[in-house]
Amino acid sequence: MLGLQILIDGFAVSALYALGATGFTLIFGVSGVLNLSHGAIMVAAAVAAWAAASVFHLDSYTGALVGVAVAAVVSLATYFVVVQPIQRSRKIPNEEKEIFVLTATLLWGIMIQELIAYFFTNNAKTVLPIVEGVVSIVGVRTPKNEIFTAIVCCVVIGLLWFLVNRTRTGKVVLAASMNPRGVTILGFELTNIYIIVWAIYGVLAGIAGVLLGMFLGVSSYSVGPLTASAFSIVVLGGLGSVSGSLIAALVVGYLETFTAYMISPAYRTIPALLLLVIVMYVRPQGLLGRR
Amino acid sequence: MASNTSPRASWSLSILLGATALGLGMSAAYAADPIKIGVIAEAQAIAGASIPQAAQMAADEINAKGGVDGRQIQIVTYDNHSSSADSVRAFQRAVNEDKVSAVIASYISEVVLALEPWASRLKTPMITPGAASNEITRAVHENYEKNKYTFHGYLTSAALALSVCDAAKELLVDGKKMKSAVIMSEDAAWTKPLDVGYEECLPKIGLKVLDHIRFSPDTTDFTPIFNKIEASKPDVIITGISHVGVQPTVQWKNQQVPIPMLGISSQATNSTFGKDTNDAANGVLYQGVSGPDVAVTSKSIPFAEGFKKKFGNYPSYAGYTSYDEVYMIADAIKRAGSTDADKMVAALEKTDWEGTIGRVQFYGKEDKFTHGLKYGKGLITGLMLQWQDGKQVSVWPKEVAKGTLKFPSFVKVTSN
Numbered sequence: 001m002l003g004l005q006i007l008i009d010g011f012a013v014s015a016l017y018a019l020g021a022t023g024f025t026l027i028f029g030v031s032g033v034l035n036l037s038h039g040a041i042m043v044a045a046a047v048a049a050w051a052a053a054s055v056f057h058l059d060s061y062t063g064a065l066v067g068v069a070v071a072a073v074v075s076l077a078t079y080f081v082v083v084q085p086i087q088r089s090r091k092i093p094n095e096e097k098e099i100f101v102l103t104a105t106l107l108w109g110i111m112i113q114e115l116i117a118y119f120f121t122n123n124a125k126t127v128l129p130i131v132e133g134v135v136s137i138v139g140v141r142t143p144k145n146e147i148f149t150a151i152v153c154c155v156v157i158g159l160l161w162f163l164v165n166r167t168r169t170g171k172v173v174l175a176a177s178m179n180p181r182g183v184t185i186l187g188f189e190l191t192n193i194y195i196i197v198w199a200i201y202g203v204l205a206g207i208a209g210v211l212l213g214m215f216l217g218v219s220s221y222s223v224g225p226l227t228a229s230a231f232s233i234v235v236l237g238g239l240g241s242v243s244g245s246l247i248a249a250l251v252v253g254y255l256e257t258f259t260a261y262m263i264s265p266a267y268r269t270i271p272a273l274l275l276l277v278i279v280m281y282v283r284p285q286g287l288l289g290r291r
Numbered sequence: 292m293a294s295n296t297s298p299r300a301s302w303s304l305s306i307l308l309g310a311t312a313l314g315l316g317m318s319a320a321y322a323a324d325p326i327k328i329g330v331i332a333e334a335q336a337i338a339g340a341s342i343p344q345a346a347q348m349a350a351d352e353i354n355a356k357g358g359v360d361g362r363q364i365q366i367v368t369y370d371n372h373s374s375s376a377d378s379v380r381a382f383q384r385a386v387n388e389d390k391v392s393a394v395i396a397s398y399i400s401e402v403v404l405a406l407e408p409w410a411s412r413l414k415t416p417m418i419t420p421g422a423a424s425n426e427i428t429r430a431v432h433e434n435y436e437k438n439k440y441t442f443h444g445y446l447t448s449a450a451l452a453l454s455v456c457d458a459a460k461e462l463l464v465d466g467k468k469m470k471s472a473v474i475m476s477e478d479a480a481w482t483k484p485l486d487v488g489y490e491e492c493l494p495k496i497g498l499k500v501l502d503h504i505r506f507s508p509d510t511t512d513f514t515p516i517f518n519k520i521e522a523s524k525p526d527v528i529i530t531g532i533s534h535v536g537v538q539p540t541v542q543w544k545n546q547q548v549p550i551p552m553l554g555i556s557s558q559a560t561n562s563t564f565g566k567d568t569n570d571a572a573n574g575v576l577y578q579g580v581s582g583p584d585v586a587v588t589s590k591s592i593p594f595a596e597g598f599k600k601k602f603g604n605y606p607s608y609a610g611y612t613s614y615d616e617v618y619m620i621a622d623a624i625k626r627a628g629s630t631d632a633d634k635m636v637a638a639l640e641k642t643d644w645e646g647t648i649g650r651v652q653f654y655g656k657e658d659k660f661t662h663g664l665k666y667g668k669g670l671i672t673g674l675m676l677q678w679q680d681g682k683q684v685s686v687w688p689k690e691v692a693k694g695t696l697k698f699p700s701f702v703k704v705t706s707n
Contacts, residue, residue, distance in 0.1 A: 117335040
């Protein structure tokens with residue numbers, strides 16, 4: 001019974017982590033950007049979905065769409081306002097650009113976090129669930145919304161796989177991640193590819209944020225921990241590797257759930273962080289890293 | 292963050308202008324220096340945001356009636372970003388640069404405990420409108436001469452536990468024939484004495500404590516906690532939560548945990564809690580000292596309504612106390628005839644003030660809760676309220692109750 005409970009809860013949590021981390025790793029793979037405003041974009045999506053439903057009285061579907069749209073806009077703003085000016089700057093030496101982007105996205109994330117806290121307070125918000133009620137899975141009372149969350153995550157990840165591997169746009173994106181210079185020689189504008197990737201990323205982070213808001217709830221305090229969890233999953237899986245992130249999300253999700261049930265919810269994140277340290281020693285490139 | 296202070300700045304500006312105009316036209320008494328009261332609070336948290344607003348409201352009322360012996364009261368506010376370090380800096384600035392005569396500070400126990408030594412060092416009377424830890428008054432009791440500048444303007448955790456048990460006895464044990472409970476509280480300074488209080492008083496009222504779960508205030512997924520609680524089959528969950536509130540409540544409803552929750556849930560005292568939880572709050576029972584429609588005293592409802600008119604929402608629990616505290620400080624200054632710190636402390640100790648949450652008196656030097664609010668009938672007993680259909684309804688004590696217990700359908704109550 002408890003085993004089944006862990007199996008069900010762990011899957012929902014893992015699926016959510018996977019969705020959050022996929023976008024994060026996609027951006028790194030294609031444009032080499034570690035976006036530390038990731039958590040802020042997820043929280044912005046959830047708070048927007050909450051506000052749409054609670055303040056402006058839209059229904060839960062429209063609210064969720066508003067949340068995803070807000071994340072896409074914030075994500076593109078991150079690219080145009082923060083990342084692109086640094087990448088194009090002649091004043092910043094090329095070898096220092098990565099660290100500038102890292103710092104700038106971190107500060108951008110803090111700015112978004114403070115704005116959310118200022119306008120919507122730092123108290124937690126929860127998004128109106130799209131499906132209400134519970135079902136019993138072999139005796140385990142499971143909220144329908146938890147199942148919905150897991151299904152949406154799997155479908156979206158599947159769509160992403162289809163997009164990257166089976167469409168022309170996706171193949172260009174994939175090629176850009178392997179050899180950006182080669183892609184430009186073939187006549188593709190790198191900036192356009194980046195815009196597509198940031199838009200895809202925004203949608204993924206938005207869906208993950210809205211679902212998280214329904215499943216557990218978020219506050220402006222969640223920004224740091226969400227960025228950290230995406231970051232550690234991606235590092236564990238291997239930076240830039242989407243399949244590595246998926247495996248790592250499952251590992252971290254189940255490890256956390258198992259710890260919460262079998263040891264104590266207070267120690268939830270510790271074993272996964274220890275695992276990260278061990279992987280860093282034994283296999284610094286991560287589980288499926290390319291180097 | 293500049294815009295953060297602008298509404299308040301414009302307030303104080305208009306007061307200043309008003310005061311200047313008065314000073315120009317009237318006698319010298321009106322031109323006397325204003326009495327400054329510093330307010331250090333959490334502007335971004337719902338519970339904290341009401342603190343400076345309510346203080347300003349009290350000051351405006353006092354000033355409209357001529358101030359204290361002709362001197363106007365000026366509120367100087369500082370946002371502490373829920374941080375102890377920021378609060379200490381604000382306290383130093385308030386005393387050393389802005390020359391305040393007293394400070395009203397914070398609803399977070401950790402913050403107040405960090406400020407307490409500074410109230411002693413800088414010899415400035417300080418009252419907290421919302422922190423609860425017993426440690427605050429214990430420090431005053433154990434080292435009175437040094438720490439006498441700190442007053443505890445809200446119930447201590449020990450008194451909160453008593454208030455919860457008194458209500459649980461009538462509502463659950465006598466009313467619903469409940470026999471067992473699990474304590475669920477967040478790991479923080481204020482819940483340590485609260486839990487000790489619960490462990491002691493729950494068995495006395497007839498609720499056997501089956502389990503006691505303390506969890507990190509960072510917890511976001513409460514599924515494993517509710518699961519563990521359900522496994523021990525209690526009749527009720529007795530809560531001690533403040534840093535968290537929305538998340539456990541929403542997950543309690545989403546997972547349809549069939550056990551009612553009663554206890555301290557600070558976030559549930561906010562009038563926005565229903566909206567923040569998408570009405571998952573319905574059925575939650577929480578201890579309070581006030582409620583939007585509860586006439587604890589004749590001052591409660593006029594204050595709550597006036598506050599709503601001015602700021603658009605009802606005050607948080609710390610708003611009520613903060614409002615009272617400005618009046619208490621003004622009253623003490625009037626009786627002391629001075630803003631001298633030691634004279635003010637002596638006057639505050641003799642406080643007997645009917646405020647919005649009851650009749651306020653402080654425990655004396657000999658009591659172990661020195662400078663804490665006196666708890667009991669005729670003074671302050673607290674209330675038990677329940678979220679019903681998106682509204683906060685008082686259900687205990689009988690004298691002020693506006694409704695009876697009502698739970699959502701997934702909750703199983705023993706005598707039903």
